[in-house]
Amino acid sequence: MALVQPMLKDGGHFTPMVYAGRVKTGFANVNYVKSICETPITATMDKEYSGSTCLQLEHAGQGYHNYQRYLSAWKSWNRFGNGTSDQHLRPPGFGLLHENTTITAQWIDIIDTAKESKKYKRAVNRVSLAMPHAGVFSAARSGENDIMQPEELNSEGTYSLRASVPSPVLNVLCANLNENELAPIVYNMWPNSEEVTMTNWNDDPLGKSPKYQLDAPNATTKNNTVVDELFGWTKNDDKMMLDYPPVFAKLPLAFNTIMNHTSHAWGRDSIYLLGAGGNMDDGTAQNGTYMVCKIHMTLTSKCTTQYNATGSGGSMEALCEDKDPHMAYINSNSSEAESVSMTDWRDIGFDWSNAMSLNAGLTDGAASNARLLTQLMLKENDKGEFDLNPSLPSPAEALAVMSGCTLLMSAIDSPYVMFWNYTTRVPLLDDYTRQYFNGSVKAQQYASGGVDDVSKAWMLILFLVFIMNILVLAYFLFHKGLVTDFSEPPNLFALAVNSPPSHLFAGSCGGGPGGKQYVVNWFVNSEGDHLYMEPGQKAAHGHVEHAHPHMLAPPPPPPPVNMKPGAGGFFAAVVAGATNSFQRLRERGLGFGAKEHPSRHQRLTPISVHAPDRDVELEDAATKTQRDYHKLSKRTSVL
Structure with missing residues (x-):
């Protein structure tokens, strides 16, 4: 009986296979993401705002949940004395997909914060958070791939699938500036500027000045700043002005944040945030210190997506750099670049930032999320250096985790390659099609014959x-x-x-x-x-x-x-x-x-x-x- 009784047995090693996944849209297609958002208010009832309203609600639910879990993890780390300034050892990013699949993101392209800050003579906080490809979830459960699911084994079997596909990455760069350094990119600090309101800030044009120039449709300016080199504002693209600095409506009050939300022209891949610090009860004096943050999405070929299925749900994680170099997407397609910018994400980023109340500072809204975010601003340590706080997440890390849900939504039904390889001008197909990718699977299934x-x-x-x-x-x-x-x-x-x-x-x-x-x-x-x-x-x-x-x-x-x-x-x-x-x-x-x-x-x-x-x-x-x-x-x- 002990020999023939079925028992769960681990496959032991990953078996290489070729898998198929469905594709219908490109990465970060905001119109498609809105169309799959579930809401009883249809487009016939509210044509202009039904989709964006539903999407912002989903961003708020997912974003706040992921962010709260991330902060809770930090609380546990501090309780057990695990705080560190080494980003390799700091808590990873967190996410949730389809309410039953836990997402673990990985920090990649890690920099030496103290060294980078010393170079630019200010606090520089740069992070990159790689998320797994959400499309692997549907591919793993597709009947075409013939993978035995846990529910077919009385919810007791498990399996792990590693997919050689690109991973979406959230890149966040924050830098501390003072009020004078912000003057070239803050509209209400310009001579002859008009009073800014939520309504007239979107007007075109807004404000004329002999000294400063505002390009309202793109919310950019030709003005020079002390951080042009750091943020890549080279101002060489006179036609699209994609490499011009952003313009913010005004200086926010302490513990408030505002967004650069008037870039209506398509092509810019980033959204920008301006936050104001304040004095805290522990003696931290950040009043008069501001931070500018740049947020954009890229695709990387240096990662692998692993999906672990169990009877009660599952988990997904991004394995990047040295974690699984043999299964990285670049090994399946060596002609791909290491990183590709996704300009379509900017529109999703606008809806996300509104849902997270990050633009409430325009009306002095004093949102709780903005207050906590600005309290994380980097300050000098005992060595007189700007480095990651061992006991607190940095603003860039917080923004990356908070916006990570947008990457999961952006990757649903998207390609398993780093480009849109179809002839349609708009990255959207009438029906689902099939794409193949390399992968490997290790399954735990029933076996008999003395498995233990x-x-x-x-x-x-x-x-x-x-x-x-x-x-x-x-x-x-x-x-x-x-x-x-x-x-x-x-x-x-x-x-x-x-x-x-x-x-x-x-x-x-x-x-x-x-x-x-x-x-x-x-x-x-x-x-x-x-x-x-x-x-x-x-x-x-x-x-x-x-x-x-x-x-x-x-x-x-x-x-x-x-x-x-x-x-x-x-x-x-x-x-x-x-x-x-x-x-x-x-x-x-x-x-x-x-x-x-x-x-x-x-x-x-x-x-x-x-x-x-x-x-x-x-x-x-x-x-x-x-x-x-x-x-x-x-x-x-x-x-």
Whole structure:
């Protein structure tokens, strides 16, 4: 039973395979993401805002949940003294997909914050958070890939799928600036600027100044800043102005944030945030210190997506850089670039930032999320350096985790390559199509045959039973014919009735044997055609019994097995060896482990074959018994 009972067994290693996944849209297609958002308010009821309203609600639910879990993880790390400034060892990013799949993101392209800050003479906080490709979830559960799901194994089986696909990455760069350094990109600090409101900030154009120039459709300016090199504001693209600095409406109040939300022209891949610090009760003085953050999405080819399925849900994680270099997407397509910018994400980022109340500072909204975020601003440590706080997440890390849900939504039904390889101008297909990707799977499924160490010990017993069955089979092949089983109750009863009484069982009539009578050796003997039972020559403790007066001369030995010379081959030798072994055991009375006794080496035989003493009375008695057995052998059944 222990060997054949089904038990869960781990596959042990990943098996390479080619898998298929469905594709319908490009990465970060905001219109498609809105269309799959579930809401009872349809487009016919609210054509312009139904999709964005639903999407912002989903961003708020997922973003706040992921962010809260991330902050909770930090609380636990601090409780157990695990705080560190080494980003490799800091809590990873967190996410949730389809409400039952936990997402673990990985920090990649990690920089030396202290060294980078020293280079630019200000706090520089740059992070990149790689998320797994959400499309692997649907591919793993597609019937086309023929992967046995846990629910098919009574929700007890598991499997891990590694997919060689690109991973979306959230890149966040934050830098601390003072009020004077922000003047070139804050509109209400310009001469002759108008009063800014939520409504007129989106007007085109807004504000004219002889010294500063505002390009309202792109929310950019040609003004130079002290952080142009850091943020890549080269101002070389005069046509699209994609590399121009952003413009913010005003300076936010302490613990408030505002967004650069008037970039209506398509092409810019980033959104920008401006936050104001403040003084805290622990003596931290950040009043008058501001931070500008740039957030954008890219695709990287240096990662692998791993999906782990269980009966109660599952988990997904991004394995990047040295975690699984052999399965990285770049090994499946070596011609791909290491990183590709996704400009379409900016529109999703706008909806996300509004949902997270990150633009509430435009009306001095003092949102709780903005307050906590600005309290995380980097400050000088005891060494006079700007470095990651060992006991707090940085603003860039917080923004990356908070916006990570947008990457999961952006990757649903998106390609398993880093480009849109279809002829449609708009990255959207009328129906689902199929794309293939390299992967490997390791499954835990039911198996039998001693899969664990305890069950393997039973394999020895099973092997011995198998050998015994082979020997028995060989015996019956060479001894054909019917065999009487004397252990069957009818046969045993007939044999006992037709056997003479024994003095060794004296007193057991009607009550059954007891005590030392159980150690008496019994044999089945024959007289002509009559079979009968008789005791052995040894009773309890190996004492030799005197021959009973009614015993006979030894019967002739059984005839040898009639075999032709050379017949039987291997099986004949096996049977002969087994017969000799059993005979030796029988001669010893199967006395395994018995203490050595002087009579042990005497052959154990029935009393009838034991040589009687030369006595006239015994001879007469034996003759009478012989005559009685002869009569018994001639009996016939009257039934």
